Amino acid sequence: MADLRTNFLGIKSPNPFWLASAPPTDKKYNVERAFRAGWGGVVWKTLGEDPAVVNVNGPRYGAIHAGDRRLAGLNNIELITDRPLELNLREIAEVKKAWPDRALVVSLMVPCEEPNWNSIVARVEETGADGLELNFGCPHGMSERGMGSAVGQVPEYIEMVARWCKAATRMPVIVKLTPNITDIRYPARAARKGGADAVSLINTINSIVAVDLDSFAPVPTIDGKGSHGGYCGPAVKPIALNMVAEIARDPETWGMPISGIGGIETWRDAAEYIALGCGTVQVCTAVMTYGFKIVEEMIDGMKKYMDGHGFSTIEDFRGLAVRNLSDWKYLNLNYIAKARIDQDLCIKCGRCHIACEDTSHQAITHMVDGVRHFEVKDEECVGCNLCVNVCPVEGCITMQPMAPGSVDPRTGRVVPAQYANWTTHPNNPSAIAAE
């Protein structure tokens, strides 16, 4: 039976599923409910200095929905905790004492002055919390005041603040990164240079989630106006996975512990982050959508997956996908695949046909001998996978690699057995001559 226990920077938790610093972790009441539900740890909602920030008193969230109003993306303009620092610190201490086996990390955000950081770090230290997460990510509100993503967008600041905090505490320090930057490797490298123990990512993405077409105001709308917010939820997962992957394979940050965040809803999402090297994952939007109970599915699904693959701990598969991350130029151009439609599974909706016909390579029939029939024309199919993605039936269309030695009907050429990539391709003006 798989063992989900994790040790991340020396912080132990019964499973890798943590709640991210956000509304679900703003107070003792919620955090204890989460722990009772089975969550392995929490990152307490970001503390700041007194007097506490204030939040808007109108809508703080906006969403985009997929079919059946499934929440696909959430946007928020909420700030860090608006409760007094003292109250939060007291509750953190109480919770840690009552739940010693759970991870309790505290998120922090104060102005970029060393005394401010020293002061708050010292106070958190007294609570017995397990670690610190420096919030250099929030893209709205706090960034206008020179905090959050305003810090995260300047690698030098990240390095500086990380160094102050490491010097000020015994606790492990995690730097939470903003995705609102062109190359995520630079802030990650800065965190490492500053001595941070780990990075967590991603924080939310700058977003306007919708425009109200009657009032012509952004959503959420506060008295007729709106500002950009931070975007999260399932829709951001691909962006987050890529940023995690960039850091995981960057030689300068190689091996640095990562806590993965972004659109995690299921065990499968979590496992993907772990496969890209994450030691823990953090969840927010999914519990804000479905409640804390989803962790039961995550725990059970992860165990079943690990048992099925013979992994006894998270470490057994953590990072296994990193070695398969590649630059495009190294992809094997001699690998040739063709789409195959399983006629027994096909429901004849024709979406593969129209997608291919209108927008791709005219490689799928819609009528054969006067009968509605969808079949791939190998002589046209470039193996693009669009049909697989638009097919409503999972597993109906698959990509089948062609065996080396066979002839690709599209090009009339024999499929080579050997690997060859763009760097040596004759069409590449800077190709390296193959010897």
Place this chain on the structure above:
Amino acid sequence: MPDISAGRLGEADYGKNFSDVHPPLSAHEAVVESDRCYFCFDAPCTNACPTSIDIPLFIRKIGTGNVVGAAETIFSSNILGGMCARVCPTETLCEEACVRNLAEEKPVRIGLLQRHATDHYLDRHAAYGVRAPATGRKVAVVGAGPAGLACAHELALKGHQVTIFEARGKAGGLNEFGIAAYKATDGFAQREVDFVLGVGGIAVEAGKALGRDFTLAGLKADYDAVFLGLGLQAVNALGVEGEEIAGVVDAVRWIEELRQSPDKSAIEVGARVVVIGGGMTAVDAAVQAKKLGADEVTIAYRRGSAEMGASRYEQELAQVNGVRILHWVAPRTVVSEGNAVAAVDFERTALDAAGRLTGTGRSVRLLADQVMKAIGQTFVSGPVEAGETVALEGGRIAVDADMRTSLAGVWAGGDCVRGGEDLTVQAVDHGKRAALSIHAALSA
């Protein structure tokens, strides 16, 4: 004494029993259901629709909150889309073709989505379409049923002036007189007639019957074109002993009486009712007899379930409402007691080695207070055979693909033409196609 009486139920039961058989979808339900449509290429549902409504497009419009646009998509193909949403046997048309059947044996509820869109539109609009400038041409439409109404609307849109001659006192045809009350509640048939006529350019002359009040030759002389949407006027006889006994009624007439009665408790129904036939009319009669408080209602049909004209869904509707369906029995004698019906004797039937229906000699008696005949309707050709005649085929009017009859300047459609399937939606298609052909002829 046979037990036939009105007012078998409490007052409140009538309203409940004759309310909408398929309650409409709420806006939320409609959006959820619209999400299930795959927006198929060359959609099988559209191909299965006799009026070729662009179903994926109207469903997509519902999903985006453009319900008026959805209705316009429907009406552009089928001006009676509202009634078709209520009475179409969708389970053998669009919904049978839905690819969701292959995926999960549960089609998108196209009929209810269509109703959602068309109801929404009728609540907000008095008519659909904008008429082209007047052409000065006049067309006579005989019969204000679905075929005639659809034909008239399309012709009016093209700018022609239309006069509809209707033998009955009001327009609507079978939508008004022939469909079970619980399928078209709240006066929907008349509401839809008003909606169709609302486009303008259509006059209705009610109470005017072909052959009685005017002739085909007269119409031909007075109008630039004529469309015949006559429907079927007679019902088939059982051809068995005792058919004329009191208590044996014609199901079509009985349904009509029920439909037209504002007070359902005034309609007489037997305690034990035997309905003879296997089509939609048999089901409509049997279910309504049950809803009026009959104790036992049996549909007796000479063949099996698969051969019934009523769809499987309709058969289930009957059974859910407590109607028994007895297969493989043919009526032989209506048994009387005094001057009234007491029972019907049937002979068990079977298929012989050659696949022909034969009697087995075994008999079965069903006690009955009331017998309803629902074994099909026939076209009465007299009026179109006087003077200049239109050719018939198989007892109905022969037409070509454009709904032209053998007589120049005369088109026909709906149940009165050969090959008709006795469906509202098909009648609409006939009417529309005839209108387009008439328009082409008048524009030539």
